[in-house]
Amino acid sequence: MKITEMIEVETVTDIVCDVCGGSTHLKTGGHQFGTLKADWGYGTTHDGERYEVHLCEQCFFQALANLKQERRTHTLFSEDGQDQAENLGLVAQGDYFDDAWDPISSPRK
Helix, strand or coil: CCCCCCCCCCCCCCCECCCCCCECECCCCCECCEEEEEECCCCCCCCCCEEEEEECHHHHHHHHHHHHHHHHHHCCCCCCHHHHHHCCCCCCCCCCCCCCCCCCCCCCC
8 A cells, every 4th residue: 555645855956156156057957066075173273164165167167276376386396386286186087977987985906
């Protein structure tokens, strides 16, 4: 026997960029956004604080460009500093189906 009833379910209907306030909803459906996240633990200045910032594509790459510039500044006199800044944070390219190997979550043996 099936027993049915109407229930209210909370669901995400949109994700807006925390910087510009724009929607991350695509015309083709779904959402595309980047996340800047931190969980600060014991012994840090911000112990117990958790952060999660959602960014649209434009704001994400603007933030990444700012971080790359900081990296260049910090490694200005280093021989390999420029090369490291260009691909800062990039873990895969052409990974259209999100199936690239991730060394952090699934290390090879």
